[in-house]
Amino acid sequence: MHGAPLAHEVGRDAAAPHLVTDAARQADGLAPPSSRRRASVFRSGGRPRSSRSPKLETFDAVKFGIDADQGHVISGYVAPDNQLAVSRVRVSVEGRSVLEVSATGVDEGIRASGWHATGLCRFVIDEHNLPGLSEIRNLDIHDVDTNVLIHRRAVGSEFCDKKLLLINASINEDPALQDSLYPHFEMSYFNINKFPEDILAHILGNPYIKSRLFAGSLLIPRYEGEYDFGNCISALLVEDPFVEMARRMFWLRSRAALVDDEAQSWRLGDLIEAVRFAAETDYDDIKSVKHFFRMLPQEAYRLLFNPLTRVLATRLPDDRIFPANSIIAVEVLARIGIVGHRNYYEAFAATVFDRLEIVAPPPSPSPIPAEILAFAERLRGIKAAVDFLVFDEVISRSVQDAVARNWAG
Secondary structure, eight states, X not given: OBOOSOOOOBOOOSSSOOBSSOOOXXXXXXXXXXXXXXXXXXXXXXXXXXXXXXXXXXXXXXXXXXXXXXXXXXXXXXXXXXXTOOOEEEEEETTEEEEEEEOOEEOHHHHHTTSOSSOEEEEEEETTTSTTGGGOOEEEEEETTTOOEEEEEEOOTTSOOSEEEEEOOSSSOOHHHHHHHGGGSSEEEOOGGGSOHHHHHHHHHOTTOOSEEEEEOOOHHHHHHHHHHTTOEEEEEEOOHHHHHHHHHHHHHHTHHHHTOTTTGGGGGGGHHHHHHHHTOOTTOHHHHHHHHHHOOHHHHXXXXXXXXXXXXXXXXXXXXXXXXXXXXXXXXXXXXXXXXXXXXXXXXXXXXXXXXXXXXXXXXXXXXXXHHHHHHHHXXXXXXXXXXXXXXXXXXXXXXXXXXXXXX
């Protein structure tokens, strides 16, 4: 199930990580796992931590999670949209409804966070209300009111029992790798960057679940401790910086039709002026492109200025990038479980499949459009573009050189 609500193994090479050994798992300066509360697993919602107020004022979907499926007992919660309602879940086996259970437990964290008026949201399914639960290999749990899938138990040798966080540093996701991995996981969550912060932190930080694929664009320092604690294998594919810049500039221009559409322009958010400016730029004219870099809006600057370094070394989308961030980026990169380079895509994909112990042929890379490659070559000769990518270029070259030295496939 797609979980979006909208919906290198690396060593510590002196220059950069490479495809050899497991990365260090504990992030510097983060709270130790022993100080963390046990997390729940979330689909379209999550249980807030009582120590901080969740930022969910605009997140109106039903919120729910599973603490654990231990075979003989399944426990979790559903916080319905109606704050006074008592939630109910339906258990189905082989597509046939066998049980409906109402919430019987109060969760003070849910009540205190404003997700439900009384906190009466917790449910338990066990051998008492569903005899033979421990023997059932495949079952689904849905919210009765919305029919949203809350949990799926799918016991089968075809599923990978590990968890993978596929970090996307590109403006476009890699459909080939995601599509090839999807059938091997019990549940998948795409576009996880669109989840509210508390929900995303708990999704990544639950160490009790297995067979999960997470994919999306994240600022790694903000969530590194969560996915480390959740025992996720992290993976990142590094792109040629100029190819990525070309992608982002074409992405801006492709949104031009939305600017004057009153019904759709809101989708552009802060990038509306950047999209308008890109639409007025002739990418085939060097002078026009140079003018673009001299006069581009602040939002476009954030989108184009060392985007890989931003993913690796900042905690907020509008954080400024300084030379020190490039050092932080390399340190963070060395802690990512699998790092590869787009020019060695097969090496990256094969390593991901090998680390997950998936016995299947890894995918081939999706082709890069010729116009993107041509524009990337044009950007290499423009000093302003080179200056925009000075940190990313060093990281990309280091990763490519490290993979080239260590990959013998």
